[in-house]
Amino acid sequence: MIPVPAPAAARPDVVVAACEATKLYPMAAGDVHALRGVNLEVPSGDYLTLMGPSGCGKSTLLNLFGAVDLPSAGTIELEGVDTRALDDGARTKLRLTRVGFIFQRFFLLPMLTAYENVLLPMLEARVPKAEREARARELLDYVGLDARRDHRPSQLSGGEMQRVAIARALSNRPRLLLADEPTGELDEATGDAIARLFRRLHGDGLTLVLVTHNPDLAAQGRRTLHLRDGRIVEETFH
Amino acid sequence: MIGFLARRNLLRQRSRTILTVLGLAVSTALLYDMALLSRGLRASLDTVLGEIGYELRILPSGSLPFSSEAALTSGRSLAAVLDSLPGVAHVEPLWATTLYLVRAGGDAPVSAFALGIDPARQTLYRLERGTAEGLVINARVADSLRVDVGDTLVVAAGLDAIGGGVARGARQAVTGVARVRFDLADQRTVILPLSGLQALAGRSAEDPASFLLGKLEPGVAAEPILRAFRDRHPETDAYSVADLLSQVRGQLSYFQQFSLILGTVSLLVTFLMILTLLTLSVNERQGEFAILRALGLPAHRVVQLVLVEGLALTLLAIGPGIAIGTLASHALDAILRSSPGLPPDLSFFVFTPEALFSTFGLVVVTGALAGAYPALLAARTDVVRTLHQEVT
Numbered sequence: 034m035i036p037v038p039a040p041a042a043a044r045p046d047v048v049v050a051a052c053e054a055t056k057l058y059p060m061a062a063g064d065v066h067a068l069r070g071v072n073l074e075v076p077s078g079d080y081l082t083l084m085g086p087s088g089c090g091k092s093t094l095l096n097l098f099g100a101v102d103l104p105s106a107g108t109i110e111l112e113g114v115d116t117r118a119l120d121d122g123a124r125t126k127l128r129l130t131r132v133g134f135i136f137q138r139f140f141l142l143p144m145l146t147a148y149e150n151v152l153l154p155m156l157e158a159r160v161p162k163a164e165r166e167a168r169a170r171e172l173l174d175y176v177g178l179d180a181r182r183d184h185r186p187s188q189l190s191g192g193e194m195q196r197v198a199i200a201r202a203l204s205n206r207p208r209l210l211l212a213d214e215p216t217g218e219l220d221e222a223t224g225d226a227i228a229r230l231f232r233r234l235h236g237d238g239l240t241l242v243l244v245t246h247n248p249d250l251a252a253q254g255r256r257t258l259h260l261r262d263g264r265i266v267e268e269t270f271h
Numbered sequence: 272m273i274g275f276l277a278r279r280n281l282l283r284q285r286s287r288t289i290l291t292v293l294g295l296a297v298s299t300a301l302l303y304d305m306a307l308l309s310r311g312l313r314a315s316l317d318t319v320l321g322e323i324g325y326e327l328r329i330l331p332s333g334s335l336p337f338s339s340e341a342a343l344t345s346g347r348s349l350a351a352v353l354d355s356l357p358g359v360a361h362v363e364p365l366w367a368t369t370l371y372l373v374r375a376g377g378d379a380p381v382s383a384f385a386l387g388i389d390p391a392r393q394t395l396y397r398l399e400r401g402t403a404e405g406l407v408i409n410a411r412v413a414d415s416l417r418v419d420v421g422d423t424l425v426v427a428a429g430l431d432a433i434g435g436g437v438a439r440g441a442r443q444a445v446t447g448v449a450r451v452r453f454d455l456a457d458q459r460t461v462i463l464p465l466s467g468l469q470a471l472a473g474r475s476a477e478d479p480a481s482f483l484l485g486k487l488e489p490g491v492a493a494e495p496i497l498r499a500f501r502d503r504h505p506e507t508d509a510y511s512v513a514d515l516l517s518q519v520r521g522q523l524s525y526f527q528q529f530s531l532i533l534g535t536v537s538l539l540v541t542f543l544m545i546l547t548l549l550t551l552s553v554n555e556r557q558g559e560f561a562i563l564r565a566l567g568l569p570a571h572r573v574v575q576l577v578l579v580e581g582l583a584l585t586l587l588a589i590g591p592g593i594a595i596g597t598l599a600s601h602a603l604d605a606i607l608r609s610s611p612g613l614p615p616d617l618s619f620f621v622f623t624p625e626a627l628f629s630t631f632g633l634v635v636v637t638g639a640l641a642g643a644y645p646a647l648l649a650a651r652t653d654v655v656r657t658l659h660q661e662v663t
Contacts, residue, residue, distance in 0.1 A: 129566065142562070144282070
């Protein structure tokens, strides 16, 4: 079981919230509205999936939730803290310690082993050596890859790489796990295995927000938001 | 963590790293050699003059030691005047002229540079065998006339214009063989007591001296003594060794300019190599930097990572660079010292701690500066756009 940290915010029940969140990308050919006034709360322990056509703003919303990007207007509150009020250093620290990211293309560092990739965020967070080593082994065991800990990404399959990426995202015990198309590069069977892993993480109390095109993966969440043209157009509960 | 990541990144593309380090080592070697060259001749002169151990020089006006036949007259009287000044410990007059030597009962005479000096003061030569009380020859004289200690030479100040032999020669037994400072390559040199040389040349009454060497008592400043001597003998030039060195340094500015230009070129090459490699590397690794930033690595840590990679390359290159530079400097020094007209005690490339430290410092600073631009590029990675591009 993965321990979930205590909330740091004044509203412990809400991990992340969007209030009239708007994201506009100025382009030479005309401004692009990726998000238009999105209002949303993700309570602790939620398993939210985001669906919608390409370019509807799913990944943009995920980036705003993870404090990788800032809204052009409106606010994003991560554990009760307005991300726009934070400088780059504070947002970076928030990403390091409170948020776990999983990407469609895994994005493991190719020169590091699976074990070292999992260790990396803990090294940056200055987790004591014995603790980080034990935690890295525990996480690789949790995702079923302890036997392949010394393999480089080039020696792993797509599913194995994604499992390492999940272990890496969990390494600093985040409160919120964000995943952008986590099964997009995987075959069906491997995708199912990853989906089971997410279900297990949710069962262990982690708050998850997943972007997916896969209806089966979306259906295993507690609720699904459908986005179109930067707006939430539908909410489905499972 | 930064060191760990930098090491892994450099090891990831070993061939590129090795080739870059080799290139940097060569440019470091050139820089080191230029640092040795810029200070070498000066350091070599400092060493030689320091070993002679006399701080004052009194010369005929407008000349340098042994640079012409010009001589001070009444050398011993001038020496006594200098010696009488407070703070002067000892004064030594020297005179140099040309002598002609022939093996007793033998061959055609050969000319030799002759130095007259008190045998008790072996300041300009080191006796290798025999004694200084008499005729001392250098190895070149010994070889060319096939003589050694105990053999006899006929020594004269002039040649017989009709017969071609020596004129009014005196028989002198060779008492010692010495290595003479400032000897040029292949120069024949003999040393005699000053009075003996003057007598042989028929100039005892004139008592000529090419220059006077003056030794100061410990802690005494040279300038007041030189000023006092100049006041009494304005027909002479009175210098301290430091003054002479500064004059010589002016004449050596060619080497300093040469080394400055080539040293600058080598630094520029070092700078461009690191800048090019790291800029290429950063451009190739934009996705990685975006990931590191997304995972929670602050921008300044990304800057550190790139700077450490640049510094690591330079540090890896310094050792081999100094080694290559040392080998090259020995070879270049041998070539330059084989030029005619150069004293064998002088070197062009001389190791000094300053040369080593300045090379180290310049290469490290250059590595850091060259890493600054790619580090800035890496830190400015647009995380959202880069991750989006990596996916699409």
